Amino acid sequence: MSTTESPPPSGPPSGERTEAPDWATVQASPEFQQLRSRLRKFVFPLTGAFLAWYLLYxxxxxxxxxxxxxxxxxxxxxxxxxxxxQFVSTFAITTWYVKWADKHFDPAATAIREQIEGTKR
Incomplete structure (x- = not known):
């Protein structure tokens, strides 16, 4: 071992979980399903509307x-x-999505992440 190498840590740092989350359970949780549904109800219609607008052009x-x-x-x-x-509508949709996600999507995603990680910020 050279002087720039160090041995691997003997265990996880204190306060961190040692087990990996069960992603199938997380994905099946009602909170995650609601989050996914909320995202799809916003993104899919808006994407369809934009594609129709572009197709019209x-x-x-x-x-x-x-x-x-x-x-x-x-x-x-x-x-x-x-x-x-087309450019104006692209920027408007992006701005709308960012504001929507900040208000409706990100808080729920943060809560799910904190639940998975076992932390509370």
Whole structure:
């Protein structure tokens, strides 16, 4: 053994659990199921709505080029506005999700993690 190597620790540091969590039990717990359900009820509809919005943009660009070419102000046309709104909606959805997760998802996830780890912060 070199001077930079040290022997492995003889046991876990004091205060830490020595056994691994039973992940099947954690996953089957009502708290985890509720957390997962809450996440899915928010994420899946929002993802579907965004994909429909994006598909509308693609279909209009493909099948209604004359509509997308309508000039609104100067050289700014409907297609350009729709394209820019894709970016705006992406950032808006991200901001909405982060605020939602901070309020509804993260506290429950923290409680489950603390229960698994056997700690309370």
């Amino acid at each position: 693609v279909l209009l660009a493909s099948y209604a080029p004359s509509f997308m070419a309508i000039k609104l102000v100067g050289n700014i046309n409907v297609g350009l506005v729709f394209g820019l709104l």
